[in-house]
Every structure is written in C-alpha cells, then in structure tokens.
Amino acid sequence: MEIILYLSAAVAAIAFLVLVIFLSRTLKSLQTTLDSVANTLDGLEKQMQGVTVETASLLHKTNVLAEDLQMKSENLNSVVHAVKGVGESIQGFNSSIQKVSSQVQAGIDNNQEKISQIVQWSNVAMEIRDKWKARKNQQLPDVSPISVAEAEALETDNLAKKRFLRSRS
Numbered sequence: 001m002e003i004i005l006y007l008s009a010a011v012a013a014i015a016f017l018v019l020v021i022f023l024s025r026t027l028k029s030l031q032t033t034l035d036s037v038a039n040t041l042d043g044l045e046k047q048m049q050g051v052t053v054e055t056a057s058l059l060h061k062t063n064v065l066a067e068d069l070q071m072k073s074e075n076l077n078s079v080v081h082a083v084k085g086v087g088e089s090i091q092g093f094n095s096s097i098q099k100v101s102s103q104v105q106a107g108i109d110n111n112q113e114k115i116s117q118i119v120q121w122s123n124v125a126m127e128i129r130d131k132w133k134a135r136k137n138q139q140l141p142d143v144s145p146i147s148v149a150e151a152e153a154l155e156t157d158n159l160a161k162k163r164f165l166r167s168r169s
Helices: 002-139 148-168
Strands: none
Touching: 002 148
16 A cells, blocks of 8 residues: 555656646746737837827927917907008098088089079170170271181181080089
8 A cells, every 4th residue: 555655646746747847838928928018018118208209399389389379360460450440540531531522512502503603694794795896896997807717717716615605504
C-alpha cells in the first residue's frame, strides 16, 4: 500500500506540474495581451495630447475671430447710424424743397390773373406805340420812302412780336 501511496503522490505531483505549466502559459499570454493594451493606451494618450493641443489652438482662433467680428459689427453699427442720419437729412431737405415749391406754385396761381393782365396791357401799349410810330412816319414827308419789301419785313417782324407776346398770356 505504500506503493499506491507513492504512486498517488507522484500522480498528484505530475498533475500539479501540468497545472503549473498551463497556468504559467496562461499568465504569459495574459502578460502579452496586457503589454499590447499598454502600448495601445500609450499611443492613444499621445494622440489625445495632439488633439488637445489642436483643440486649444482652434478655440483660441475662434475667440479671436469672435472678438474681431464683434468689433466690426460695432463699427458697422456706427456707419449704419451715420447713413440713417444722412437719409433723415435728405428727407428733411426734400420736404423743405417741396414746401418752397408748393409756396411758389401757390404764389404763381394767386398772381396768374395779375400776370396775364400785365401781359395784355403791355401788348396794348406796344400796339399803341406801333400805331403812334406809324402815324408819325406818315406825317413826316421828308423821311425817305421805304420799299414795299422793307415795309412787309417790318410788318412781319411786328406781327411775330405780337404773336409771341399774345402766346405768353
């Protein structure tokens, strides 16, 4: 029985040895996997640092652009206010011109009858003057006689003047 005891101790020792061998292989495989994971994490950490630097740079540029945009917007607001002021000035100027124009037109409308009477009286005065000159020329015998063509030209000139003056009334 002693042999069985030795044999069972030897089988137990061999079984323990096999267990230790498989356990060491498993641990080595686990070690390789953990080393690979560690290398991957190191690479990921380096990439994250690069991304962090780029993100910070982009954020800084975005802030600078936002400030620049705000300053330009404020400057543009002052330009818009200035243009609005110019527009209001032009509108006031236009309304002033319209008022003056309407006042002048009203004055012309009010004095239209007086103006037409003045034109009529001036036409009458010119006709009287022309007739007086014609009579004076007929009374003076020492004046050299004018030709028929000259008389017609003179009468045509007077007729054109009369028509012009009458058309203005």
